Amino acid sequence: MTSDRHFVIVGGGLAAAKLAEALRDNDFDGSVTVIGAEEQLPYDRPPLSKEHLLGKKSLEDFTVNPGQW
Numbered sequence: 181m182t183s184d185r186h187f188v189i190v191g192g193g194l195a196a197a198k199l200a201e202a203l204r205d206n207d208f209d210g211s212v213t214v215i216g217a218e219e220q221l222p223y224d225r226p227p228l229s230k231e232h233l234l235g236k237k238s239l240e241d242f243t244v245n246p247g248q249w
């Protein structure tokens with residue numbers, strides 16, 4: 181049975197994405213909503229300056245989880 185609890189995470193960065201993963205890994209089966217100020221899905225920031233600006237990787241390559249997840 182699915183829980184009717186609802187977890188709201190404010191801030192759509194790496195910590196938010198990892199918290200959402202931890203909730204699922206620890207069997208939280210209620211709703212999870214991530215509220216972020218950016219248009220992008222949560223992504224890992226270090227590759228921005230190390231690979232993205234050099235044209236080696238696109239933002240999708242270091243998005244933490246796909247939208248479907």
Ligand SMILES: Cc1cc2nc3c(=O)[nH]c(=O)nc-3n(C[C@H](O)[C@H](O)[C@H](O)COP(=O)(O)OP(=O)(O)OC[C@H]3O[C@@H](n4cnc5c(N)ncnc54)[C@H](O)[C@@H]3O)c2cc1C
Pocket residue numbers: 190191192193194195196215216217218224225226227228229
């Ligand atoms: C270019 C770059 C290179 C980096 N390289 C390294 C590295 O090599 N090694 C390293 O250890 N660290 C590096 N960092 C730092 C690392 O990326 C951060 O420590 C990490 O992103 C922190 O993650 P976070 O989720 O805690 O916060 P953030 O990534 O800052 O995410 C917070 C999110 O919350 C959103 N937000 C804030 N306030 C609100 C609000 N009121 N409502 C809605 N949304 C809100 C913000 O828009 C943001 O998306 C780098 C950072 C950058 C920018």
